Amino acid sequence: MLEKSKSLAVIILFSAMLGLFSISHALLADAAVSYSERRLLARFPAVTSRDLFSGRLADELEEYLADQFPSRESFRALKAAVQLWLLRQKDKDGLYYADGHLLKLEYPLREHAVLQAADKFRALYDTYLQGMRVYYAIIPDKNYFVAAKNGYPAMDYRRLESLLAGRLQGMKYISLFECLELADYYRTDLHWRQECLLPVVDRLAREMDLPRRLSSVQYEKVALFPFYGAYYGQYGLPLPPEELVYLTNTAIEQATVKYYGQGEPAAVYDTSRFTGVDPYDVFLSGPVPLVEIENKLSFTEKELIMFRDSFGSSLAPLLLAAYRKITLVDLRYMSPALLGKMLDFDRQDVLFLYNTQILNHGEMLK
């Protein structure tokens, strides 16, 4: 009797599970975007005989079902729980939680990729920047502070510095490793916190001969909440949200920002982006190939060209007081060949500012 009841229970549960999710998937409307994963979700694929016979339709259909599965976020959390809590795996798809932070494993040092990045910087220097004051700085990723002491593998940061130094003679290296600590980064994101960058600004000011006054510029803090970083959604398990703080003052508010290809001037901080797919885009509207910021209230008439990744978007406003104009170039989206037509390389300061994760994937740079 007990066996028969158990058999019935198994059949009912199995049928209910299959039926419930099949029917609810058929009934529920498809979502367009996954905000937690910061990506567009797959839509029902177009059925063509070509895709059918190539096997692509089957792949696309599976991808569509995975993306549009009912209670998808809960299932993603369940997978993370099984991996991290039950099976005690130390990372989930390369993401791990240590010292109160979410981090992405970044190892080993991909020397060829670092050298590829260095060669691109070198080529830029040789083509456009000869005779100018050129600096480069490396932003350590969070693994630098966390990985080794928690038993996680990390790249050889000293080797990375020495590889760049070997290729970038003529440019002055500014080490930022000592100016930063783990608390200077968001807990659920890869980026640094703008409100913690004043030591970095000090170091840059000292090494780049910028006015001392730059260190004593006053800022007003504006907090946006809730901020969920890029790693939050990828991780799957719930973590408390953070505040995204940006620093502003009159000079920053009055500065005009021009994005390449867009006519209308914009503001340094675009708070409408906070509710978008990547809230960090608040800083200079996120990934843009070429941005010019003009500041009529600067201490000097100097100009800066900054070759940068997304970390530079939050640092640039804090250097603005020292420069009449800062031009930010993102080599991930812009070919160096075009630079000669778009920029006049004259007597500007030049700063290459990249985080170690980008340098370790130097092939991303054009």
Next chain:
Amino acid sequence: MVFASLVFLYGFLPLLLVCYFLVPEKLKNHVLLAASLLFYFYGEPVYFLLLLFALASGYLYGLALDRFRGSGAARFVFISSLCISLGLLCYYKYAGFFLATWQAIIGAKPAPLRLVQPLGISFYTFQIVSYLIDVYYGRVAAQKSFLKFALYVSMFPQLIAGPIVRYTDVAAALDKRAASTAEIAHGIRRFIVGLGKKVLLANTLGELCQAVSPSGAGTATAYWLAALAFTLQIYFDFSGYSDMAIGLGRIFGFHFPENFLYPFISRSITEFWRRWHISLSSWFRDYVYIPLGGSRVAAGRFILNLAVVWFLTGFWHGADWNFIAWGLYFALLLLVEKFCLRGRLEKWPAFARHIYVLFFVVLGFVLFNAAGLSDGLGRIAAMFGLAGIPPADAVTLYHARSYAVVLLVAACGATPLPGMAVAVLKKCRGGRLCLFFVEPLFLLLVLLAVTAYLVDGSFNPFLYFRF
């Protein structure tokens, strides 16, 4: 289509179950055949017609063998039927290998054939061939109904990755079958356990294997870890698929043969092969080894028989030299057991015998998983520190720590321990009561976890697909 996919679990299977259990008895075979052909077409549309041709050929030759039984033409019909079935297999699976070997011998510039191996061709060809042999020797009568013959060969649970079902296993069920509540529940249980083995364990072990498989020099520990992970991965992958196939068969009223019986608890290589891929081993035993004379022949002939069978077993798994070497490697081990260790192995302590089997099986799977014979030998050399590489590094140890629980769960799961625990519980009333609640809940949790892995997963290879 694979079982461990959302399309199958939440599309194909529920629709099929509804249709199958709603239609009257006489239409159940029709529904199952239509579903099986759709299943194959979805996964391998390009070679769908080839499957239909193989079905038609097997069916007509079966009738012809019946028709000409006892006459001189029967032998000709029989040989031509084997030529067609095995010819297709040889062409699609081995032509590229033969061509490449020939080009290497004559020193010609390699010009690969670029033939894609049709899904499941090794499995359905062996089913058709076993049927034709059985009909020819009068062990079974030819199936008069094309529907039933086609269903026997192409039944979707076992179509693309086995177990290799003999016609005699399912002949009666093709005519009449009934699935009781207990049978259906047993099938569901088996199916979910198989899904869990495949998605939760095999895929995770595959990730470990990929993470530690050194792209550069690597470390000796990494090679060992990769070898262990792959050995467990292929077991959970294939035995998981077999569990799913057997479970699905049971839901529809068919009893497929067992394919795995805890092979890693074996105490000799001979025993290992009685427990690993049983349907293939018994196929080669019944249709190749015994017709060649088996073991009741002179020593020289016996060695030849064994070498032929294991050459074919290796070659069946893949058209490359490492698979042939893998087969012959086991032939050698079996010969050593037969001639050198006979009477001695039994005197070894049990743990020593287990270690002996595991050691040689793991080494065998290094050859099996290699990109070629030289790669396999290189990996084995690296495992023993003969490649000038360090014994370990921080990254390898990190992966070992990260997957320690997975490896432990997999190692326990590959033994009869979980089954023994359930058996102990079943002996007392309290245990049975506990199982009444725990078992359905456990199955539900496994199904939920599998769904979670499929929803949020990209790593889902299936190792026995192209064999």
